Amino acid sequence: VFDKKLRLLALDALERIEVALRVDLSHRLGEKDLFAYLKPALFHDSFATKVNPTTGMTQHHEWLTKHAGLIVRSRETFMTHNKEKYGLPVAIWVACEVWDFGCMSTLFSGLQTVDQDAIARSYGVEDGRIFASWLRSLNYLRNVCAHHSRLWNRNIVEGPKLPVLGQVVSLDGFISSGKGTLQTRPFLLLCICQHLMQVINPSSTWGSRLKMHLLEEFPDLSHLGITLHGMGVDEDWKQRVW
DSSP states (O other): OHHHHHHHHHHHHHHHHHHHHHHHHHHHHHHTTTGGGGGGGBBHHEEEEEEEEETTHHHHHHHHHHHHHHHOOOOOHHHHHHHHHHOSOOOHHHHGGOHHHHHHHHHHBBBOOOHHHHHHHHTTTTOOOHHHHHHHHHHHHHHHHTTOOOOTOOOOOOOOOOTTTTSSGHHHHHHHHHHSGSSSEEEOOOOOOOOHHHHHHHTTTTTHHHHHHHGGOOBBBBGGOGGGGGOOOOOGGGGSOO
């Protein structure tokens, strides 16, 4: 029951983060070109020109294939309207509405450095490559939650990179702890979600709901060796910004 509530709460944050990222990507690229997502020149070389010897495609080609599938499968009224009235391809501010979290995470990873950094800075992160790793990790988190898999003490395969000490205060405890359990468990990703939520909607109660309705009500199973530490919760977790 605890794990189910945790997954639902994580999805609540991820939904808002996904919508915010959709706005950021479409606005940043839309300023450059109506169909910016189709233009290899607007992405970095390893994404746009380096060919995968296995597939014979660039990462951009692979992304466009997935993107085309999302466009074709969409039955949304706005998509039908745009196809019938303007044809294909659709403008980026229309296309972005069918992008899922994984699609956006991949596209962000292909942006030029200046664009990655600009979006990352709006979330208090100076390095866009670090922010790209956050998005990959959050996409992994979303997939775990969406497939109803165990979350609370899962080992995070797609671990996020951490910023320099002091840049995101709520993550400093994970940086100073060094490599270990704290950096490979879901609590780190939940703290990243909370940081992003404070930027997107400072009045959100998401963090306090996580603290009061879940973490503080974790069942007492210490006699079985089951504690909050298993999900990467450190000793100072209550002092974080919730």
